[in-house]
Amino acid sequence: MEVIIGSKNPTKVQAVEEVFVKHGVSGLDALSKVSAQPLSDFETREGAMNRAMQCIETTSGDIGIGLEGGVMQVGDQLYLCNWGALVTREKEVFTASGARILLPKEFTNQLQGGAELGDIMDTYAKRKDVRKNEGAIGIFTNDQISRKEMFVHVVKLLHGQWDYKIKNGSGI
Numbered sequence: 001m002e003v004i005i006g007s008k009n010p011t012k013v014q015a016v017e018e019v020f021v022k023h024g025v026s027g028l029d030a031l032s033k034v035s036a037q038p039l040s041d042f043e044t045r046e047g048a049m050n051r052a053m054q055c056i057e058t059t060s061g062d063i064g065i066g067l068e069g070g071v072m073q074v075g076d077q078l079y080l081c082n083w084g085a086l087v088t089r090e091k092e093v094f095t096a097s098g099a100r101i102l103l104p105k106e107f108t109n110q111l112q113g114g115a116e117l118g119d120i121m122d123t124y125a126k127r128k129d130v131r132k133n134e135g136a137i138g139i140f141t142n143d144q145i146s147r148k149e150m151f152v153h154v155v156k157l158l159h160g161q162w163d164y165k166i167k168n169g170s171g172i
């Protein structure tokens, strides 16, 4: 079985490889068709679903996976959010979201003005390519949870729902 992940970001590709151990995994530069920096749960989930759908529609893979990072508001506070989608060849769609963490208040204006969290994080942490390494979640948890680990959890939620459906013929 071939699994296509709609990104070449190593944190996303490695997370899928770690969960779909018995399958072939390849990365595809899929379009999210939402803004580079999604600003709500709705938009972030949409990006994940679009990427997963494109993986199925443009390759011969058996499973398409989309993982998308974004931010969302709770009251006047901004949280990092991440969504995943798994689409089968029969176009069944499974979705799940990942752990959230509060972002500094000072990020709000920049994000709402169109800046990408990845760039903001590089300046903030004085590091390069935070998005491809520990991620914002790694920085703000003092390296307790990396971006890859957070995505592993999301991919397990997707894999588990798909597995349940196969074994039981019903599910979500």
Ligand SMILES: O=P(O)(O)OP(=O)(O)OP(=O)(O)OC[C@H]1O[C@@H](n2cnc3c(O)ncnc32)[C@H](O)[C@@H]1O
Pocket (backbone or CB within 6 Å): 006, 007, 008, 009, 012, 036, 037, 038, 067, 068, 069, 070, 080, 116, 117, 118, 119, 121, 130, 131, 132, 134, 135, 136, 137, 138, 147
């Ligand atoms: O190549 P792709 O798959 O697009 O990988 P990406 O790092 O750009 O990741 P997303 O498009 O899913 O994320 C949307 C934006 O949010 C940023 N982002 C999301 N989570 C992040 C994190 O944990 N650390 C740093 N940046 C993050 C990311 O860099 C983008 O600017």
Ligand SMILES: [Mg+2]
Pocket (backbone or CB within 6 Å): 036
């Ligand atoms: Mg991106």
